[in-house]
Amino acid sequence: MWRKVTSTSFSSLKSSLFFTRLHLQQASKHNAASASAVSRFATIAPLQEKDGRCPFITFVLGGPGSGKGTQCIKIVETFGFKHLSAGDLLRREMVSNSEYGSMILNTIKEGRIVPSEVTVKLILKEMESSDNHKFLIDGFPRSEENRIAFEKISGAEPDVVLFFDCPEDEMVKRVLSRNQGRIDDNIDTIKKRLKVFEALNLPVIDYYAKKGKVHRINAVGTVDEIFEQVKPVFKACEKAFNRS
Numbered sequence: 001m002w003r004k005v006t007s008t009s010f011s012s013l014k015s016s017l018f019f020t021r022l023h024l025q026q027a028s029k030h031n032a033a034s035a036s037a038v039s040r041f042a043t044i045a046p047l048q049e050k051d052g053r054c055p056f057i058t059f060v061l062g063g064p065g066s067g068k069g070t071q072c073i074k075i076v077e078t079f080g081f082k083h084l085s086a087g088d089l090l091r092r093e094m095v096s097n098s099e100y101g102s103m104i105l106n107t108i109k110e111g112r113i114v115p116s117e118v119t120v121k122l123i124l125k126e127m128e129s130s131d132n133h134k135f136l137i138d139g140f141p142r143s144e145e146n147r148i149a150f151e152k153i154s155g156a157e158p159d160v161v162l163f164f165d166c167p168e169d170e171m172v173k174r175v176l177s178r179n180q181g182r183i184d185d186n187i188d189t190i191k192k193r194l195k196v197f198e199a200l201n202l203p204v205i206d207y208y209a210k211k212g213k214v215h216r217i218n219a220v221g222t223v224d225e226i227f228e229q230v231k232p233v234f235k236a237c238e239k240a241f242n243r244s
């Protein structure tokens, strides 16, 4: 159903030994929530084919400020994907008088991860209502809880996982000069987001790397130089875009 794509080598992913006891405790506490989150999704339907074509799903991962959103714009222009940024969907939900508004605001301010129940629902709603069947899901899954919830509820796995690998000092520099008025673009929240990235998101990347789905992109360089690494990943998949 969901086809595996060839991966590039993946040398710089930090090994599981990297994680401190604290990180492991955070991760295990977070995963414990996944079973109950999934059970609350009984009313959301799994993803369906569109015009006889299977959804083609790309997860776009990397630390805060690694350039995910910037590269997604270029991928959309060149390959015609629908871009769904989990962070943007949550920010939109936050300002829409939603019952989850204050919870999302506090979670983002603290650099933590919103429960999958909320995020997966927002993503699947957008996927279902889109005419497109090729999706870039940016900044998701951020945790094993996110990943498990998405796979169980949608019945789908990603075809491709892009990992923008960027040194921390570069990510901090970029986020602090982003200047888009985001409540989480300050040094205190960035430090927390970086810790959460290591503790909760690297295990997701590790999981998909073991399945051969991760394409590591060196996220240092100009936007165009980085896109030159991204292009061949999708060129190699063009046949799979329209499979039924």
Ligand SMILES: Nc1ncnc2c1ncn2[C@@H]1O[C@H](COP(=O)(O)OP(=O)(O)OP(=O)(O)O)[C@@H](O)[C@H]1O
Binding pocket: 062, 063, 064, 065, 066, 067, 068, 069, 070, 071, 087, 139, 174, 175, 177, 178, 179, 219, 220, 221, 222, 223, 226
């Ligand atoms: N290759 C690059 N070189 C220098 N600056 C960059 C590069 N790519 C993106 N930027 C800038 O860095 C900032 C962060 O980029 P972007 O918003 O794409 O990151 P992100 O991974 O989506 O971050 P977040 O997870 O916080 O949403 C932006 O101001 C963007 O213009």
Ligand SMILES: Nc1ccn([C@H]2C[C@H](O)[C@@H](COP(=O)(O)O)O2)c(=O)n1
Binding pocket: 064, 085, 086, 087, 088, 090, 107, 108, 111, 112, 113, 114, 115, 119, 138, 139, 140, 141, 142, 146, 184, 193
């Ligand atoms: N799967 C996700 C994605 C995002 N969030 C929250 C927490 C993030 O720090 C914030 C901003 O996301 P970004 O725009 O940096 O991708 O949104 C989350 O809880 N779960």
Ligand SMILES: [Mg+2]
Binding pocket: 068, 069, 085, 087, 139
């Ligand atoms: Mg972004």
